[in-house]
Amino acid sequence: MMRKILNQLLLVLLASMGTVGCATLPDTDALIERHSAQEANFETARGPVSAKRNAAILASLQGKSGDIDILDKQMALEQAISDSPLVLGNKVSLLQDGAATYAAMFGAIRQAKDHINLETYIIEDDATGQEFSDLLMQAQARGVQVNLIYDSVGAINTPRAFFERLSKAGIAVLExxxxxxxxxxxxxxxxxxxxxKQLIVDGRSVILGGINISNVYTSGSAVLQRLLKSPTDGVVWRDTDLQIEGPVVAEFQKLFLQTWEKQHGPALAAKAYFPKLAPQGQDIVRAIGSTPDDPYSLIYLTLISAIGNAEKTVHLTNAYFVPDPQLLKALTDAAARGVQVQLILPSYSDSELVFHAGRAHYAELLAGGVQIFERQGALLHAKTAVIDSVWSTVGSTNLDWRSFLDNDEVNAVVLGHEFAARMQAMHQQDLDASQRITPQAWAGRPLEFKVKEWLAQHWGRLL
Structure with a gap:
């Protein structure tokens, strides 16, 4: 226990040190205006499609829901700010919560034939972490090269012996x-x-989203028990992930290898990291990765512009909500022009500071016409968006300063009505399990909450 307390104090100190001279969020209006005159283009495994087919794809997408401005403007902007293409021919499977995601990950690891690249923020030395480590070592033993990147802060409570065991088995481990x-x-x-958080197997499939490697996805966490001051039997973490097969996997592979190189990892074993990829389905996907090394957060600009281009609906679900002024303005501006803006946020959290810092903005959002719901019965950890029933994203990015300025993050943007319909159905399930926050009820909340919000909001940039 003492070690955990000391580690938490160390992280607060390090975070405050790390913000000195740090980057600032970009002027999104200027960047969006600069890139608004581009044209959206699509690619297949063989490269860019013809102008005729490009126009036909856009026309088909628009024809299903009328004139959706987000298609022309948003896809063009993403293309202009990112070198990651909008790739056709993928199969995207939606994974809800730990059981489904871990089953998909375990299955992919067992079927690996050439290599496994695993990148994660947290990997704990618990039953789930041990199951992962055992499967990875078994894969390494049968000739599959396993490469692991883990975050030093995220895994600060994981014993060094856990990673030494993997290294001794031949797995390339990078902190x-x-x-x-x-x-x-x-x-x-x-x-x-x-x-x-991404697992890439044989360069042919990727599983990504918000999930870490921890028992909290199968049982209530000890941290949550302390926060609620009661047992959390049956209370699990609510998360969302994707499994993607098809040509776009190469773009996620590039992001992994770039991180390995940036962190000066040892030379990787010669494997087929970029196999020839055939179409696997009909989904259109773009990989978007952000790092503090970029001139500005690609994911941040993508999301702000998607909200700005929305004509009908903006449905966001997010675990850690500490918005900056531009994000707040984008949300309230959308609501003001008649867009239905719905936020599903946690009703409790493993980070009390983040929880109350986010709630400090409720009054402004509610006054601006934004609908706010708090998820009940589970600790919400998902990071998703579905806009105008055609543009969706799932990934690791929270709606906070840290994700937009300090972290390496990765999201998949999926374009299409079929996948968006699945996202919308999931959003509705979470709505059904949520309590709506009304302006009247919020104004009458206890004084204790107001004090905590006032205090927490001053820490927003550090959270």
Whole structure:
């Protein structure tokens, strides 16, 4: 227990140190205006499609729901700010919560034939972590090269022996930005964390989203029990992930390898990291990765512009909500022009500071016409959006300053009505399990909450 308390105090100190001289959020209006005259283009496994087919794809998408401005403007902007293409021919499976996601991950690891690249923020030395480590070592033993990136802060409570066991089995293990400056291989950037969660198998499939490797996805966490001051039997973490097969997997593979190189990892074993990929389905996907090394957060600009281009609906579900002024303005501006803006946020959290810092903005959002719902019965950890029933994203990015400025993050953007319908059905399920926050009820909340919100909001940039 004492070790955990000391680690938490250390992280607060390091976070405050890391924000000195840090980057600021971009002027989104200027960047969006600069790139608004582009044209959206699509690619297949063989490269860009013809102009005729490109126009036909857009026309088909628009024809299903009328004139959706988000298609022309949003896809063009994403293309202009990112070198990751909008790729046709993928199969995207929606994974809800730990059981489904872990089953997909375990199945993919067992079927691996060439290599496994795993990138995670948290990997704990518990039953779930041990099951992962055993499966990874079994894969390594049968000739599959396993490469693991884990975040030093995220895994700060995981014993060193856990990773040494993997290394002795032949797995290439890389610690992202070590907390200990003496072990850093480059400049010591303690506030830059690797918050990405992705499992890439044989360069042909990727599983990504919000899930970490921990028992909390199968049972209530000890932290949550302390917060609620009561047992959490049956209360689990609510998360969302994707399994993607098809040509776009190469884009996620590039992101993994870029991180490995940036962190000065050892030379990787020669494997088929970029196999020839055939179409696997009909889904259109773009991989978007952000790091503090970029001129601005690609995911942040993508989301702000998607909200700005929305004509009908903006449905966001997110675990850690500490919005900056531009995000607040984008949400209230959308509501003001008649867009239905719905936020599903946690009703309790493993981070009390983040929880109350987010609630400090409820009054402004409610006054601006934004609908707010708090998820009951589970600790919400998902990070998703579905806009105008055609544009969806799932990934690791929270709606907070840390995700937009300090972390390496990764999201998949999926374009299409069929997948958006599945996202919308999931959104409705969460709505049904949520309590709506009304302006009247919020104004009458206890004084204790108001004090906590006032205090927490001053820590927003550090959270």
């Amino acid at each position: 992202f930005n070590p907390v200990n400056p003496l072990t850093a291989k480059g400049s010591w950037q303690i506030n830059n964390r690797d918050h990405r």
